[in-house]
Amino acid sequence: MSNKPLQGIKIIDFTHVQAGPACTQLLAWFGADVIKVERPGSGDVTRSQLRDVPGADALYFTMLNSNKRSLTLDTKKAEGKAVLEKMIKESDVMVENFGPGALDRMGFTWEHIQSLNPGMILASVKGFSDGHHYEDLKVYENVAQCAGGAASTTGYWKGENSGPTISSAALGDSNTGMHLAIGILTAYIGRQKTGKGQKVAVSMQDAVLNLCRVKMRDQLRLDKIGYLEEYPQYPHEMDAFKDGVVPRGANAGGGGQPGWILKCKGWETDPNAYIYFTIQGHAWGPICDALGKPEWKDDPAYNTPQGRQPHIMEIFGFIEKFISDKTKYEAVDIFRKFDIPCAPVLSMKELLHDKSLRASGSIVEVPHKVRGSYFTVGSPIKFSDMKPEVTASPLLGEHTDDVLAELGYSADQIKVMHDANAV
Numbered sequence: 001m002s003n004k005p006l007q008g009i010k011i012i013d014f015t016h017v018q019a020g021p022a023c024t025q026l027l028a029w030f031g032a033d034v035i036k037v038e039r040p041g042s043g044d045v046t047r048s049q050l051r052d053v054p055g056a057d058a059l060y061f062t063m064l065n066s067n068k069r070s071l072t073l074d075t076k077k078a079e080g081k082a083v084l085e086k087m088i089k090e091s092d093v094m095v096e097n098f099g100p101g102a103l104d105r106m107g108f109t110w111e112h113i114q115s116l117n118p119g120m121i122l123a124s125v126k127g128f129s130d131g132h133h134y135e136d137l138k139v140y141e142n143v144a145q146c147a148g149g150a151a152s153t154t155g156y157w158k159g160e161n162s163g164p165t166i167s168s169a170a171l172g173d174s175n176t177g178m179h180l181a182i183g184i185l186t187a188y189i190g191r192q193k194t195g196k197g198q199k200v201a202v203s204m205q206d207a208v209l210n211l212c213r214v215k216m217r218d219q220l221r222l223d224k225i226g227y228l229e230e231y232p233q234y235p236h237e238m239d240a241f242k243d244g245v246v247p248r249g250a251n252a253g254g255g256g257q258p259g260w261i262l263k264c265k266g267w268e269t270d271p272n273a274y275i276y277f278t279i280q281g282h283a284w285g286p287i288c289d290a291l292g293k294p295e296w297k298d299d300p301a302y303n304t305p306q307g308r309q310p311h312i313m314e315i316f317g318f319i320e321k322f323i324s325d326k327t328k329y330e331a332v333d334i335f336r337k338f339d340i341p342c343a344p345v346l347s348m349k350e351l352l353h354d355k356s357l358r359a360s361g362s363i364v365e366v367p368h369k370v371r372g373s374y375f376t377v378g379s380p381i382k383f384s385d386m387k388p389e390v391t392a393s394p395l396l397g398e399h400t401d402d403v404l405a406e407l408g409y410s411a412d413q414i415k416v417m418h419d420a421n422a423v
């Protein structure tokens, strides 16, 4: 853990579940000293949710809390409050994602925190931003996906299951945490110039909306011209645009290059025997060559996006036939030679065992005191001069006595706190 750029930055990690922990885990990978503050006895609720090994911290916890230390502290008791105040005086950042108002109710208002340490950066995740008409709501992942525009624009626009759809990617949770990490580092750099800390807040709604930028673009285009030419509904189902609201576009590409998920050999029995295929405008020539259709290169019904759009599904159908006797890997191996943007649909099982992801540190195996070891997703950010090493998530209260001693408490004082169940 030596020579990590964030070494020396002290972070009070007052977070739980996913959005906050994902943020502080990232900062811990990069060298920050992250002390997770948890309620004595139970800790972060994810320690015990959906356990796969009896008595051991659940994977939800281990995969979001690596490289941290754990301090148990009842911050509603006077002794616990005093410890937290001491920590605030000596730390750089406090991250929290409690329900609205919880930190204030505990007595740690922004004003109080500033009075303890004017350099403190207080970073918060909430469901909605301050002053929002929903600011009082508690929020989990899927609630945020609905409130931030992802659900209304994801899924099929017709058929039995055509309602708003949730993505399995953590757009509300981890994504908000990643936004918060950027905010924290920005405030930290700001503090180097001004000496002053500040409050940094990211709402889950805003973080989801920030990723739905392209869909907001589509709303603005729809308001202007009344249809969306790259959507699969165009031009055969113009009714889809008549209410003036961005419709769901299923697996269509979000930019100026249409794409679709195509079946490959074995799709009848393998739920992931598919590839994603993109028709990039300037790659049309290579696509025709790859498909053995050189005559499409000069045919006006094929050689412009406008020419192709009215029968784009027919074109995708042709490509699907072309790859019907090829596995998803064989199909990609053909198309990659023609520089066509495409990839196999990979299952979690395939990703877990992917040699390249193991080699790059994107999937890592981490030794753990109770579990033996566990696999987790490592840092997606790679550096030329630093390899983030993932170390085990802490056991509940594993570092309580160490942290209290570092804060200057004597062994006797620590015993008194234990006896009072304050830690």
Ligand SMILES: CC(C)(COP(=O)(O)OP(=O)(O)OC[C@H]1O[C@@H](n2cnc3c(N)ncnc32)[C@H](O)[C@@H]1OP(=O)(O)O)[C@@H](O)C(=O)NCCC(=O)NCCS
Pocket (backbone or CB within 6 Å): 016, 017, 018, 019, 020, 037, 038, 039, 040, 073, 074, 075, 076, 097, 098, 099, 100, 101, 102, 103, 105, 106, 125, 126, 127, 137, 138, 139, 140, 141, 173, 204
């Ligand atoms: C995630 C969420 C819905 C969970 O709600 P919850 O389980 O009811 O938990 P809360 O965050 O409201 O906290 C519950 C209480 O525990 C208390 N608590 C937490 N840690 C404590 C500790 N170490 N010691 C004493 N009390 C503690 C809080 O002060 C709060 O008390 P209060 O509400 O009675 O004043 C809620 O925290 C939330 O909306 N967070 C913001 C958005 C977010 O991050 N969502 C989830 C992302 S994964």
